[in-house]
Amino acid sequence: MSAQNSLTGRGLGGVGEAPAPRRSRLNRRLLGLAAALLALVLLNVAMTPNFLQLQTLAVNVSQVAPVVIVALGMTLVIATGGVDLSVGAVMAVAGALAPLIFGSGWGVANPGLGLAAAFVGPLLVAAACGLFNGSLVSFLGVQPIIATLILFISGRGVALVLTNGNLQTFTNPSFTWLGTGRALGIPVMGWIALALALVVAVVVRKTIYGRYLLSVGGNERAASLAGTPVATVKIWTYLICSTLAGLAGLIVVAQNSASDAARIGNLMELDAIAAAVVGGAALSGGRAPILGTLLGALFIQLVGYTLVANGVPDEATFIVTAAIIVIAVWLQDSRRRT
Amino acid sequence: MTASLDLDLRRFTRPLGGGTHLTVWVALLALIVLGGLRYDNFLSAYNISSFLGYNSMFLLISVGMCLVIMTGGIDLSVGAVAALASVVAALLSPDGLIVALPGGVATGLLVGAINAGLIVGLRLPPFMATLATMLAARGASLVVSDNRAVSVDWGSDFTTLGMNKIGPLVPWTIVIAALVVVVAWYVLERTSLGRTVLAVGGNAEAAHLMGLKTGRALVFVYLFSGACAGLAGVFLASGYGAGQPLEGQGWELAAIASVVVGGTLLTGGMGSIPATVAGALLFGLVFNLLNFENGLGVISLSAYWQSVIRGAFLLVVILLQVRLARPHPTKA
Numbered sequence: 001m002s003a004q005n006s007l008t009g010r011g012l013g014g015v016g017e018a019p020a021p022r023r024s025r026l027n028r029r030l031l032g033l034a035a036a037l038l039a040l041v042l043l044n045v046a047m048t049p050n051f052l053q054l055q056t057l058a059v060n061v062s063q064v065a066p067v068v069i070v071a072l073g074m075t076l077v078i079a080t081g082g083v084d085l086s087v088g089a090v091m092a093v094a095g096a097l098a099p100l101i102f103g104s105g106w107g108v109a110n111p112g113l114g115l116a117a118a119f120v121g122p123l124l125v126a127a128a129c130g131l132f133n134g135s136l137v138s139f140l141g142v143q144p145i146i147a148t149l150i151l152f153i154s155g156r157g158v159a160l161v162l163t164n165g166n167l168q169t170f171t172n173p174s175f176t177w178l179g180t181g182r183a184l185g186i187p188v189m190g191w192i193a194l195a196l197a198l199v200v201a202v203v204v205r206k207t208i209y210g211r212y213l214l215s216v217g218g219n220e221r222a223a224s225l226a227g228t229p230v231a232t233v234k235i236w237t238y239l240i241c242s243t244l245a246g247l248a249g250l251i252v253v254a255q256n257s258a259s260d261a262a263r264i265g266n267l268m269e270l271d272a273i274a275a276a277v278v279g280g281a282a283l284s285g286g287r288a289p290i291l292g293t294l295l296g297a298l299f300i301q302l303v304g305y306t307l308v309a310n311g312v313p314d315e316a317t318f319i320v321t322a323a324i325i326v327i328a329v330w331l332q333d334s335r336r337r338t
Numbered sequence: 339m340t341a342s343l344d345l346d347l348r349r350f351t352r353p354l355g356g357g358t359h360l361t362v363w364v365a366l367l368a369l370i371v372l373g374g375l376r377y378d379n380f381l382s383a384y385n386i387s388s389f390l391g392y393n394s395m396f397l398l399i400s401v402g403m404c405l406v407i408m409t410g411g412i413d414l415s416v417g418a419v420a421a422l423a424s425v426v427a428a429l430l431s432p433d434g435l436i437v438a439l440p441g442g443v444a445t446g447l448l449v450g451a452i453n454a455g456l457i458v459g460l461r462l463p464p465f466m467a468t469l470a471t472m473l474a475a476r477g478a479s480l481v482v483s484d485n486r487a488v489s490v491d492w493g494s495d496f497t498t499l500g501m502n503k504i505g506p507l508v509p510w511t512i513v514i515a516a517l518v519v520v521v522a523w524y525v526l527e528r529t530s531l532g533r534t535v536l537a538v539g540g541n542a543e544a545a546h547l548m549g550l551k552t553g554r555a556l557v558f559v560y561l562f563s564g565a566c567a568g569l570a571g572v573f574l575a576s577g578y579g580a581g582q583p584l585e586g587q588g589w590e591l592a593a594i595a596s597v598v599v600g601g602t603l604l605t606g607g608m609g610s611i612p613a614t615v616a617g618a619l620l621f622g623l624v625f626n627l628l629n630f631e632n633g634l635g636v637i638s639l640s641a642y643w644q645s646v647i648r649g650a651f652l653l654v655v656i657l658l659q660v661r662l663a664r665p666h667p668t669k670a
Contacts, residue, residue: 083465085591136656140657142656143604143605145412145465145594145604146594146598146604146656147656149591149594149595149652150649150653151649152591152649153588153591153595153645153648153649153652154645154648154650155649157643157644157645157646157647157648157649158646160642160645161642161643161646164642165641165642267587270469270472270473273469274469283463283465283466284463313481313485315480315481315485316477316481317477318473318474318476318477318480319477319478319481321473322470322471322473322474322477323470323474325469325470326456326460326466326467326470329462329463329466329467330460330462
């Protein structure tokens with residue numbers, strides 16, 4: 001294992017050139033974000049009634065957890081220099097499939113197996129979507145925006161066809177636990193999102209895949225010349241992103257005890273991209289600040305909550321989110337130039 | 339391994355490259371002939387005029403998008419801008435077309451100016467800058483409209499723009515859209531501004547070093563795209579009787595798809611206005627044909643199938659254009 005690590009370390013060359021400034025720049029950004037988040041919390045403690053309640057925390061966590069899960073995958077895709085517009089549609093497909101599986105005659109006859117299949121089946125389909133995206137990007141050289149646009153357009157249509165456009169409501173306590181259950185007072189899905197963030201962060205930092213990922217995004221041609229399996233890395237990245245989106249779709253459906261294919265994951269691609277970029281990801285690739293993405297998602301969520309809780313209309317929060325994105329990208333860019 | 343595959347594909351598809359723009363027109367013509375032969379009312383005045391009226395909006399935003407994409411940029415804000423402009427135009431409609439039309443277009447120009455400021459002034463990547471203005475324009479349209487559709491004033495002459503036709507076939511909206519297309523084509527092919535647009539997309543650095551006014555070209559394309567989206571919003575309000583703050587979701591991606599179907603590279607530096615027009619019409623025609631196929635009763639595809647088939651259609655086009663869609667190999 002250590003031998004392999006040192007081997008890739010040598011092979012990467014370009015990426016290893018200046019690790020120190022890259023890290024410190026990111027750390028500064030993370031510190032800034034954390035400070036902003038803390039300031040926002042303090043502001044809320046002073047301003048927002050009933051802010052320091054477990055219920056407030058639970059509401060925020062259950063709103064932000066699906067965004068975090070999707071944004072983790074999006075960060076990886078962005079790190080390769082790509083983008084995945086299809087995540088919302090993949091959520092809709094996975095979310096539409098799950099109730100169909102455990103609600104089918106077979107699923108009702110075998111509740112245990114049905115439940116397992118309702119988890120595994122949609123995730124496999126989501127993974128297949130990622131395989132499709134990744135293959136278009138790496139084998140055919142289609143630009144990521146265009147490649148993922150196909151499933152963005154068709155994916156939700158598939159989900160609507162599957163459900164005939166109907167809202168599927170269901171009662172299945174074991175499944176809805178995923179969306180409504182709590183552990184230590186915090187929604188289970190919050191723990192899932194946190195655990196996934198930790199796993200992805202470790203994968204990016206400690207595994208060969210993580211090193212390959214950053215080198216592909218940093219300079220694809222150099223990475224390829226240095227022997228990095230560029231196509232494989234990209235395909236895996238899109239596959240991971242779609243699978244995470246599928247999981248987020250399952251969670252949203254479980255939370256609502258209903259699956260509405262027209263609405264699940266609508267505009268999720270924007271939320272996920274925003275979280276990643278506010279967290280320090282650069283669309284040009286080569287950076288995968290997982291902790292930053294987590295903080296970015298929390299920051300956007302809390303800003304929205306603060307505004308709504310203090311009587312600002314929901315619609316106006318769009319404009320504030322837009323301003324946050326502009327400032328985040330501008331800060332990133334001005335730092336890159338200096 | 340990948341390198342050899344790369345070479346083979348390119349050698350194999352090179353002869354097709356030159357004729358791609360022609361291919362789009364041939365495909366369009368073939369579909370129209372097919373529709374005309376297969377369906378009774380396909381070439382009826384009603385179908386033609388409603389098809390042209392509806393697609394005039396997509397034509398506009400696709401042409402604006404085409405210019406932006408030629409510079410290597412992207413404008414994700416067009417759908418939200420159209421929604422905002424439709425709301426503004428509907429609110430201004432009691433003062434008549436003479437106020438509401440410029441009002442809607444000015445709204446688009448304003449957002450276009452913000453895009454240009456963010457991209458040229460602050461040097462933000464176009465994807466992120468227009469993503470932000472997309473959110474902001476959507477929010478603004480919901481705030482201005484108080485979160486509901488704004489009915490136009492039917493007493494004024496505002497709705498004549500979207501509902502009146504020249505003869506039985508030609509809606510005014512498609513005439514105006516066609517004029518905009520001609521202007522875009524003229525600017526691109528016959529002016530130094532247009533040549534600069536292409537040069538920026540080909541190699542921004544080199545264009546700048548050659549002394550071309552690259553900033554001016556970028557400002558122009560984002561203003562133009564914004565104005566096109568604003569005009570599309572006016573058409574929407576005028577043709578369908580209401581300013582619709584939630585309309586236009588996904589229009590930007592439909593426009594991008596039309597541009598791609600027309601053979602324009604997302605990397606910029608090349609592209610064709612006429613082929614984009616064909617791409618937009620082709621994309622709209624797929625919908626129209628499906629409706630008629632349903633009407634025949636041979637197949638019964640729900641409306642939900644249409645987006646699946648649109649996506650599949652896009653996939654086929656992309657597969658046919660693999661060589662074109664490949665990013666410039668020189669780009670590191």
